[in-house]
Amino acid sequence: MVSTTEDKKLVVVQLSGGNDYLNTVVPYASGDYYDFRGSIKIDPEDVIPIDDEIGLRPGLNSIKRLWDQGKVAIIHGIGYANPNRSHFRSMDIWHTALPEDIGNEGWLGRTTRDLDPKGENVLTAVNFGRGLPRALGCRGVPVASVGNLETYGLFPDMQDDDLRKFALDTFSKMYGAAGAGGPVMEFLGQTGTDAMKGADILRTAVERYQSNVEYAGNSIASSMRDAAQVMFADLGTRIFYTQQGSYDTHAGELATHQKLWSDLDGAIGDFVDDMDEHDAADDTVIMVFSEFGRRIKDNGSGTDHGSGGVAFLIGNSVKGGQYSYYPSIKEKDHLEGDLRFNNDFRMTYTTLLEDWFGLDAVPIVNGTFEKFDFFANGNGSNGAH
Amino acid sequence: MTTTASRQEIKLMAHLMRRAGFGATIGELEARAAKGYATTVEELLHPGEAGDIPQDIIRRYHVDQSELRQPFSAAGNWVYRMVTSANPLEERLALFFHGLFATGYTKLNQARALLNQIEMFRRHGFGPFDTLLIELSKDPAMLLWLDNNENHNGHINENYGRELLELFSMGIGNYSEDDIKEASRAFTGWTLGNVDYMAMRAMKDSIWPYSRIAWHFNFDEGDHDAGEKTFLGETGNFNGEDIVKIICKQDAAAQFICTRLFQFFAADQVTENGQVCIDEMKRSYFESNYEIRTVLRTLFNSSYFKSEEARYARVKGPVELVVGAVRTAGSYTKPTLGVDDVAQQAFFMGQGLLNPPTVEGWHEGDEWIDSGALVERVNFVANELSNPDQPGVRTIINRLTENKESGVTAEQLVDDCLEAMGSLDVSRDTLNVLHDHVAGIEKATDDKNELGSRIAELLGLIGASREYQLA
Numbered sequence: 106m107v108s109t110t111e112d113k114k115l116v117v118v119q120l121s122g123g124n125d126y127l128n129t130v131v132p133y134a135s136g137d138y139y140d141f142r143g144s145i146k147i148d149p150e151d152v153i154p155i156d157d158e159i160g161l162r163p164g165l166n167s168i169k170r171l172w173d174q175g176k177v178a179i180i181h182g183i184g185y186a187n188p189n190r191s192h193f194r195s196m197d198i199w200h201t202a203l204p205e206d207i208g209n210e211g212w213l214g215r216t217t218r219d220l221d222p223k224g225e226n227v228l229t230a231v232n233f234g235r236g237l238p239r240a241l242g243c244r245g246v247p248v249a250s251v252g253n254l255e256t257y258g259l260f261p262d263m264q265d266d267d268l269r270k271f272a273l274d275t276f277s278k279m280y281g282a283a284g285a286g287g288p289v290m291e292f293l294g295q296t297g298t299d300a301m302k303g304a305d306i307l308r309t310a311v312e313r314y315q316s317n318v319e320y321a322g323n324s325i326a327s328s329m330r331d332a333a334q335v336m337f338a339d340l341g342t343r344i345f346y347t348q349q350g351s352y353d354t355h356a357g358e359l360a361t362h363q364k365l366w367s368d369l370d371g372a373i374g375d376f377v378d379d380m381d382e383h384d385a386a387d388d389t390v391i392m393v394f395s396e397f398g399r400r401i402k403d404n405g406s407g408t409d410h411g412s413g414g415v416a417f418l419i420g421n422s423v424k425g426g427q428y429s430y431y432p433s434i435k436e437k438d439h440l441e442g443d444l445r446f447n448n449d450f451r452m453t454y455t456t457l458l459e460d461w462f463g464l465d466a467v468p469i470v471n472g473t474f475e476k477f478d479f480f481a482n483g484n485g486s487n488g489a490h
Numbered sequence: 491m492t493t494t495a496s497r498q499e500i501k502l503m504a505h506l507m508r509r510a511g512f513g514a515t516i517g518e519l520e521a522r523a524a525k526g527y528a529t530t531v532e533e534l535l536h537p538g539e540a541g542d543i544p545q546d547i548i549r550r551y552h553v554d555q556s557e558l559r560q561p562f563s564a565a566g567n568w569v570y571r572m573v574t575s576a577n578p579l580e581e582r583l584a585l586f587f588h589g590l591f592a593t594g595y596t597k598l599n600q601a602r603a604l605l606n607q608i609e610m611f612r613r614h615g616f617g618p619f620d621t622l623l624i625e626l627s628k629d630p631a632m633l634l635w636l637d638n639n640e641n642h643n644g645h646i647n648e649n650y651g652r653e654l655l656e657l658f659s660m661g662i663g664n665y666s667e668d669d670i671k672e673a674s675r676a677f678t679g680w681t682l683g684n685v686d687y688m689a690m691r692a693m694k695d696s697i698w699p700y701s702r703i704a705w706h707f708n709f710d711e712g713d714h715d716a717g718e719k720t721f722l723g724e725t726g727n728f729n730g731e732d733i734v735k736i737i738c739k740q741d742a743a744a745q746f747i748c749t750r751l752f753q754f755f756a757a758d759q760v761t762e763n764g765q766v767c768i769d770e771m772k773r774s775y776f777e778s779n780y781e782i783r784t785v786l787r788t789l790f791n792s793s794y795f796k797s798e799e800a801r802y803a804r805v806k807g808p809v810e811l812v813v814g815a816v817r818t819a820g821s822y823t824k825p826t827l828g829v830d831d832v833a834q835q836a837f838f839m840g841q842g843l844l845n846p847p848t849v850e851g852w853h854e855g856d857e858w859i860d861s862g863a864l865v866e867r868v869n870f871v872a873n874e875l876s877n878p879d880q881p882g883v884r885t886i887i888n889r890l891t892e893n894k895e896s897g898v899t900a901e902q903l904v905d906d907c908l909e910a911m912g913s914l915d916v917s918r919d920t921l922n923v924l925h926d927h928v929a930g931i932e933k934a935t936d937d938k939n940e941l942g943s944r945i946a947e948l949l950g951l952i953g954a955s956r957e958y959q960l961a
Contacts, residue, residue, distance in 0.1 A: 191599035193561070193845070207597070209848045227861065236838045237862065239847070250838075250862045259865060259954070262873045268931075272951060275927040276868070279955050282919035286956070289758075289805065289856050290917070293864075293956040300861040 112388045113461050116332060116345040116376075117213070118325075118369070119238065122353030123192065124395035125408055126415040126444060128362055130179060130431075134158045137434040145358050145403035159431060164367040167374025168419070175425035176377075178418040178479040180453055182432040184446025188397060188412035192353065195396040200240040202451055202470040212454060213344055214243025215469045220343050220462065227303055230344040231335055233328040241346055249303055254331040255311055258304030277301055310338035318379040325349040326372040333379045336389070343462075352395060358407035369393075373419065390420035390461060390480075394450070400442050401434060413444035416453060422461075424481045449474055456480070495523030502527060504913035505801055508961040509755050510534045510790060511578030512814040515882065516889070516910050531790045535616065535783050537577035543825060552825045564601035565843035566830030568608060572813045573822050573829070583782075584611040585809060586754045588843075591626055591658055592851035593635045595844050603631040603704040604844045619747055619780040620738040623659060627730050630682055630705035636849065639681045643715040646674040653849055655737070664742035665722060672719040677730045679714030683707065738780050744772040748785060755786070756795055757803035758855035767794035802915070802960040805858050808839035810961065811867055815953060818911060819874040820882025838866045859959065868954045875911075876950025878942055883949060886910045887942045898941075900928035907948045916957045927951065 128145065132138045133152040152160035153169050161169055171177050185204045189195045201208030217230040230241055232250040241248045251257045259276055263269040280297030314334040320326040328347040335342050349369055354361050373391065380386040398414035413432050432444040439445070451470040456477045458466035467473055495503070500516075503523040507514040511534070514522070522530045548567065549556050555567040572581040593607055607629050614622045626632055627650070633639050636650040651674030655665045682688070682705045719728045722736050737743050748771040749760065757764055770792055771785045778784035789795055806814070812835050816822055822829050833843050840863045841852055852858075877883055890906050898906070904924045908914045916924070928948060952958060 191596065193596040193599065197596050207594075207848050209850070235866075236834070236842075237840075242847070244853075247860060248862065259868055260872055261869060263876075268947065271927070271931055272872075272947075272954075275923055275951055276954055278923040278926075279920050279951075282917070282923065286917055289960070290956055292856055293859060293959055296859050296861050296864050297868075297956065300865050303861055304865070 113463075114336065114343050114345065114385075114389045115457060115461065116389060116391045117240070117347070118373075118391060118393045119196075119240075119346070119348035120352050120365075120369075120393065120395035121192075121196070121348050121350030122395070123195075123397045123399055123410055124352040124414065125354060125358065125362060126398035126411075126413065127401065127434075128358070129162050129366065130159055130181070130415050131162055132159050132431060132434060135434055137436075141402045141434065143403060144405060145408055155427075159427075162362075162366060164363060165370045167370045167377075168417070170374065171377060171419055172425060176419060176421060176423055177425050178423050178477075179427045180416040180418070180448065180477070180479075181427060181429045182413045182444065182447035183394070183416045183429070183450050183453065184397070184413045185449050185451075186446075188440070188443070188446065190397060190410040190412070192396060192410075197239060199394065199396055199450060200238060200242075202454060208471075209242075210244070211238070211240040211242045212469055213240045213346065214246050214248070216458065216462065216464065217241070217248065217344060218243055218246045219464050219469065226341045227299065228306065228335070228340045228342050230346065231332075231342050233331050233345065233347040238346060238348065241344075249307070251307065251331060251335075253327070254307060254334060257307050259301065273301070306340060307335065310334045310340065313338055316379050316382060318375050318382065320375045321368065321371050323368045323372075325368050326375065329372040329376040330379075333376055333383075336380075336385055337383045354399070355404065355407040355409060358403075377419070386421045388422075390418055390423060390457070392453070392457065393417040393419070398444055401439060401444060402442060411443035412440055413446035416450070418453075418457075418479055422481055424479050426479075428477050428479055452477060495520065499523045499527070500913050501915070502796060503530065505796075506530065506534075506790060507578070507912070508814075509795075509804075510582060512572065512582070512810060512817050513912050513961075515818055515886065515912050517885075519913055528791065531787060534577075534579040534790075535787055537580040537612075537616075539576065540571065540580070541574070541576035548825050552827075554827055554830060555825060561595040561601055561604075561842065561844045562830045562833050562837075564605050565833035565837075565845075567605065567825075568843060569809070569813060569833045569836075570822060570825050570829045572809070573816050573832075579786075580612055580615070582755075582810075583615040583786075584608050585807075586751070587611040587615055587622075589754070589807075589846070589851040589854070590750055591632065592846035592849050593629075593631045594846050594848075598631055598634055600631075600704065601844060603634070606704050607631045608844075616783040616786075617781060618738075618778075619743070619775070619782060620734050622782070623654070623734045623737070624731055626658070627654070627677060627680060627734065628707040630707060633680065633682055633707065634705070638677055639685070641674055641678050641680070643675075643678045643713050646671065646678060646715075648674045650674070650677060654733075657849060657851075659737045659746060660740060660742040661746050664740065669721055672721045672728075673733045675715045675717070675719055676721070676728045676733045679710040679712070680730055681708055681710050681713065741772075744775045744780075747782075748772050748775060751782070751785060751789065753804075753854070755789060756800050758805060759803070761799065763794050763797070763799060767792045802957065804961045805854070805856050806959060806961045807852070807854060807858060808836040808841035808863070808867070809843055811839070811959070812836050812870060814961075815871045815874045818882050819877065819880040820885065821874060821877075821880050823881070835866070835870050839863045839870075864959075867959065871953035871958065872950035875953040876946045878946040883946055886949065887945050890945055891941055900925045903928055903945070904948065907945060907952060911949060911952060914952065914957065916952070916955060920955055920957060924948070924951065924955075 128147055131147045131152045133149045147162050151163045154160035198204045200211050202212040221229040227247040228249055230248045232241055235252045237250050260269050260272050280294045311334055320330040332345040394416040395414055397412055399408035399411040429448045451474045454470045455466040455474045458464045460480045500519050500523050503519045555563050575581050610625055614625050636653055637647045638650040641647040648670055652670045656662050688705055716727055724736055748768045752768050771788050774784045774788040812832055
């Protein structure tokens with residue numbers, strides 16, 4: 106199958122709250138790691154090794170399977186200069202690609218605009234979750250935000266199907282009436298009518314979906330299944346966004362982190378299998394990121410906010426391997442108690458935008474950045490590791 | 491004896507309460523209309539006791555509203571006040587200034603400082619504009635948000651100076667780049683008092699409500715540039731207060747603040763008649779030494795505000811929408827768990843309270859509406875208002891089913907619901923659709939319970955209408 110950049114899709118999974126890098130990709134050969142992590146640690150025998158020095162945390166069996174197939178790129182030490190340890194500010198920086206200023210356009214909102222400059226498809230970007238992340242926010246760029254695909258639409262809480270149909274009919278008449286009321290009433294009417302149309306289109310995705318993959322019942326699995334349904338319905342959606350959390354493990358980290366990553370690993374594994382079944386895997390790349398990593402030294406029960414983190418890119422078109430390098434854990438190398446970032450997250454963005462979507466990344470990420478070569482068919486990009 | 495208000499008086503009162511408050515149901519409208527319009531305006535302009543549970547009690551017993559590392563619990567706390575306050579205009583005005591002087595959580599990571607800023611708006615919002623701007627310039631959340639703590643003698647940081655002139659008081663085109671620099675010099679030394687302590691607390695980053703205190707203002711005389719400055723044509727050894735005083739006497743400042751108040755309280759678009767009203771407001775601004783209370787009095791009593799042109803001339807903001815629906819439904823009368831969810835709902839509709847997207851605040855008017863936001867708005871309001879278990883909905887049902895042993899016509903039922911919700915108006919087309927809906931679904935209305943659920947459903951549909959998106 107010959108694919109063009111028009112078929113390329115990006116699935117972004119945001120790990121909200123600050124994922125603990127050290128306990129995700131574990132430096133199990135490092136004495137420093139075990140010195141600083143008195144209690145919040147992964148023992149060497151529990152690690153799933155990927156080489157002699159590092160390994161994946163327990164539970165990442167699907168990611169390990171994909172790693173072995175050469176479909177996983179690990180971006181070590183990702184971050185930005187002068188790291189901010191506020192969740193909101195740091196996430197904002199990742200969303201707007203602007204570490205120095207307060208921005209008002211999301212990088213994926215801009216990407217959506219560039220992918221669909223005339224705004225012909227209201228479903229070019231779809232967020233799976235409630236409330237639009239700032240990454241997708243961009244004036245004049247419509248983005249659908251779907252809390253639950255099965256119940257997406259108007260009056261989802263009405264239990265009686267007949268009453269609901271009747272209410273929907275009344276809604277469409279109330280918003281469809283033309284004429285009186287001036288431009289704002291007309292705008293409201295048009296928007297309401299569009300909303301109903303969008304909901305109707307999205308609902309067909311659920312009806313048309315058939316798969317042998319059975320996703321788990323947790324929230325990230327549901328979101329990934331919803332994304333798969335929209336993807337396979339061929340609605341022209343290019344950007345799929347979802348999030349999982351909270352990774353803000355100040356206390357009780359070991360149990361929480363384990364549960365989150367097991368859920369995520371299962372969801373990613375099922376999603377990739379589903380794409381394989383639907384012949385969509387070659388055209389899709391998944392990016393997993395978090396706003397920051399966590400403090401090197403634990404606090405006895407969890408870890409506090411840190412800086413340098415880890416991102417993953419997963420997909421058939423990804424050239425598997427480790428990119429950049431694991432930051433030093435030695436005390437002299439710490440940045441205020443944290444891992445020191447060694448590559449700007451906008452390098453990853455730039456690589457995705459240019460080598461995957463074929464767009465000009467500079468105006469989207471607010472500058473020129475070196476690229477990674479994590480795509481098998483990267484067009485002349487440079488490696489940074 | 492009070493006299494019964496006419497239908498026109500009730501309609502006018504409903505309009506006032508949609509603007510100076512978050513709407514009011516028919517019972518409140520009748521009571522206020524009996525006192526008269528001008529008296530009600532004065533009551534709204536002179537808030538008394540809010541009537542809600544004191545903040546210290548809420549902080550002690552409702553930790554869900556006190557978790558200050560995230561904006562939603564603090565936003566929930568404010569939403570609770572908006573929903574329960576006996577002084578709706580005080581909260582509306584605080585919401586106006588929050589949008590105008592938009593300070594956000596993202597940079598502060600400290601919701602206590604933001605709530606303190608909102609409290610400052612309640613304290614000074616009705617007072618002179620110059621006093622408010624001076625308080626704003628000393629406000630710890632603002633000092634951090636716009637980096638005035640980095641504004642030093644000899645090394646100015648222009649962020650606050652620039653936004654003070656551009657976004658908070660006059661608007662672009664009314665000052666020069668030099669004026670920004672000179673204003674910034676005057677605000678050097680206006681900084682935070684307890685930064686080292688706060689930094690230490692932040693390192694601890696505890697989640698518990700009592701472990702964080704807010705910053706406080708400190709004037710660092712040693713870091714203040716006391717030299718001569720020339721600002722907007724005047725020369726002197728100006729301090730920040732002097733800069734604010736010079737700003738407030740400019741016509742541009744009067745035009746700016748009066749227009750913004752007009753757009754928030756009267757109409758999204760300024761028409762020719764609207765500008766006449768703004769000119770009246772500007773006269774009041776100068777005659778009262780910049781007192782916002784006087785400016786608002788002029789607005790609410792103006793012929794423009796009372797005219798048909800001003801009715802439903804604003805798109806409700808998300809917070810306004812959810813608070814209005816919750817007040818009608820009566821779903822929160824005590825600081826119960828879940829009020830932070832109401833704040834989240836407004837966020838889903840595009841307005842994250844205490845977390846505006848940028849210092850410019852939110853884009854208001856019809857920019858609130860896109861298909862995703864509209865779905866959220868319709869679903870939330872319809873769900874609140876169609877639930878007969880909500881005390882406010884129950885009150886409306888009881889009112890409409892009393893003395894109605896026999897069936898009512900579809901027309902009568904729709905009219906009664908619109909009236910009970912707050913003397914609302916809808917277009918002829920919408921009215922016809924609602925009539926058809928009731929007539930089509932209604933088999934018999936003899937049974938009071940059946941009639942009750944029909945009413946609740948109808949309230950939800952009215953809440954889903956285009957007109958309900960407007961105030």
